[in-house]
Structures are given as structure tokens and as C-alpha cells.
Amino acid sequence: MSEGIFSDFDAVARALWGHHDVKLRHRLHERSLFSDAALGRILDAIPPGQMAINTMGRTGHDVRSWSYCERGDMSGEELIKAVNAGRIWINVTKANEIVPEFGALLSEMFGEIEANVPDLDVIRKSMGLLISSPNAQVFYHADVPGQSLWQIRGEKRIYIYPNREPFLRPADLENIIRGRTEEEVPYHAWFDRHAAVHDLAPGDMLHWPLNGPHRVENKDCLNISITTEHWTPEIRRHFGVQYGNGILRSAGLAPRSASVHGAAAYAKCALAVGWRLSGQQKRQSFRRTMKYRLDSREPGYLVPIGGALQAGE
Numbered sequence: 001m002s003e004g005i006f007s008d009f010d011a012v013a014r015a016l017w018g019h020h021d022v023k024l025r026h027r028l029h030e031r032s033l034f035s036d037a038a039l040g041r042i043l044d045a046i047p048p049g050q051m052a053i054n055t056m057g058r059t060g061h062d063v064r065s066w067s068y069c070e071r072g073d074m075s076g077e078e079l080i081k082a083v084n085a086g087r088i089w090i091n092v093t094k095a096n097e098i099v100p101e102f103g104a105l106l107s108e109m110f111g112e113i114e115a116n117v118p119d120l121d122v123i124r125k126s127m128g129l130l131i132s133s134p135n136a137q138v139f140y141h142a143d144v145p146g147q148s149l150w151q152i153r154g155e156k157r158i159y160i161y162p163n164r165e166p167f168l169r170p171a172d173l174e175n176i177i178r179g180r181t182e183e184e185v186p187y188h189a190w191f192d193r194h195a196a197v198h199d200l201a202p203g204d205m206l207h208w209p210l211n212g213p214h215r216v217e218n219k220d221c222l223n224i225s226i227t228t229e230h231w232t233p234e235i236r237r238h239f240g241v242q243y244g245n246g247i248l249r250s251a252g253l254a255p256r257s258a259s260v261h262g263a264a265a266y267a268k269c270a271l272a273v274g275w276r277l278s279g280q281q282k283r284q285s286f287r288r289t290m291k292y293r294l295d296s297r298e299p300g301y302l303v304p305i306g307g308a309l310q311a312g313e
């Protein structure tokens with residue numbers, strides 16, 4: 001029987017969970033599941049739709065340089081080599097549904113979290129596997145469900161910003177929740193003065209308040225990380241209310257409240273459900289465009305599709 005996931009989940013972490021950044025120590029990095037050979041085999045088994053491959057500019061915060069790439073015919077092992085040498089960010093989404101070991105690990109992780117935070121009622125959860133290049137970055141964005149980042153190999157810095165104005169405007173959050181933009185929100189360099197900055201090494205885990213905007217900078221080393229997402233009844237209600245507020249705002253009615261309690265909150269959730277059932281969600285959703293194809297014969301491993309410029313140029 002292996003040791004538990006956490007080594008320091010204490011009363012302070014329990015009190016902070018969901019309300020404030022919580023940094024804990026975990027033992028996932030001690031498991032053989034994350035060696036190059038094991039990850040290569042895992043990547044070979046991932047269907048194309050469940051792997052997002054991105055590249056981005058070398059320096060600065062140019063969100064337009066965030067570009068999607070096709071995998072081409074690269075094996076899992078070649079992909080890891082390309083990540084090591086290039087400027088690539090691979091996100092295997094819902095890895096727990098594809099790789100049975102990850103499914104079991106996710107249950108173990110949340111089993112321990114829920115045992116430590118008794119009020120937490122997780123009704124849905126998923127796990128993403130991140131394999132990313134030395135010095136790669138992810139620009140300022142906000143995510144919809146509860147988020148945690150678990151560092152396995154390499155080191156990175158994450159900036160967490162307050163989940164309220166001016167760092168996150170209600171209309172921007174509503175657009176993310178409705179899938180009308182891809183998680184990005186307006187960013188200014190001065191926001192950094194109000195960020196909590198966390199350096200993550202193997203064995204560190206960070207959980208932060210719902211929808212807290214964040215951005216990530218890898219240190220000069222290959223990074224292997226896990227992200228977990230979770231939903232509770234309250235997060236689902238928050239989603240419904242924001243979704244309903246977004247529909248009202250797009251109809252010219254400025255919503256006055258984002259409360260998840262009371263009759264108005266339930267009416268907004270019902271509005272959101274109706275909207276999604278009507279097919280409006282699909283019609284208005286953001287769509288991804290592939291700009292590069294990965295190719296092991298190319299320096300930087302990227303070939304532009306249809307004359308796209310190299311990222312960072």
C-alpha cells in the first residue's frame with residue numbers, strides 16, 4: 001500500500017480551502033507513473049480531441065501568440081523530446097477518463113481532500129496532464145470550475161490574482177462561462193503588484209479561490225504537472241447564475257446581482273439550462289483554429305499551416 005497523497009493537510013489548510021490560496025505538499029512525484037517512458041506510452045494512447053497542443057511567444061504577454069498545433073505523426077516519446085527542446089504546452093484533458101491509473105489516482109486525491117475538508121461535496125471532477133517546455137508560459141486567464149495545480153517534475157511560477165474587479169470583470173467571466181471566449185481576460189502588467197506569487201517545485205500543490213485569474217511561467221526546465229478541476233453544488237449554481245447573467249447582459253439588461261441564493265438565482269439557472277438546450281450555446285461558442293503542425297524534422301518542431309508566422313516573431 002502506497003503512502004497517502006498529502007503530507008501536511010492541517011487545520012489551517014482546511015480553514016483556507018476554497019477561500020484563499022492553499023499550498024500543500026504531496027507525494028505524486030514519487031510515483032513511477034510520471035517517468036518519460038510511462039508518459040510516452042500514455043501520450044500514444046491519447047485520442048487527438050483530448051490533447052491540446054499550443055505554442056506561444058518567447059517573451060512578454062502577447063496573447064495573440066497563443067496558437068494551437070496539430071500533433072502530426074509524432075509518437076509519445078517524440079512529443080516529449082519536442083517539448084523538451086521547443087516552446088510547447090501540451091494539455092491532455094480528462095486524462096482520468098483515458099488512463100485507468102489516472103482515474104484511480106484522481107479518486108485517491110479527492111478521497112483525501114474530501115476527508116480533510118468535510119464540507120466539500122465534490123459532484124464531478126477531472127484531471128489534466130500538462131507537459132510543457134522550459135520557459136513556456138500560459139497567459140492571464142480564468143477557469144470555470146474549482147482548480148488545483150500539482151507539480152510533478154520541473155519548476156514553475158504561478159501568479160494568482162483576486163477573483164474580482166478590476167482583475168476579473170463580471171462580463172468577462174460570463175463570456176468564459178458561456179464558452180464565448182477562450183478563458184482569456186484583459187490583463188495589465190500592474191496587476192502583478194496585486195498577485196500572490198507561488199514558486200512550485202516537485203511535490204507542491206496549489207489550490208486557489210474559484211475563478212481566480214492566473215498566469216504561469218515555467219523555469220528553464222521541462223515541466224510535468226497535473227491540474228484538477230472539481231464541481232460542487234455551489235460551484236454549479238454559481239455557473240448557472242453567471243451564465244444567466246451573461247444572457248441577460250447580451251439582451252441589454254445589466255444584471256445587478258451575482259448571488260447564488262434566492263429566487264432570482266434559480267431563475268437565472270433555469271434560463272441558462274433553457275439556453276443550452278435550445279442550441280444557442282453551440283451556435284455562439286468559441287472555435288479553435290490550428291496554426292501549426294508538429295514535425296520532428298523542423299528546428300523548433302513547428303510548421304505553419306496556411307502561412308502562419310512562427311510564434312514570437
Ligand SMILES: [Fe+2]
Nearest residue numbers: 141142143214
Ligand atoms: Fe488555468
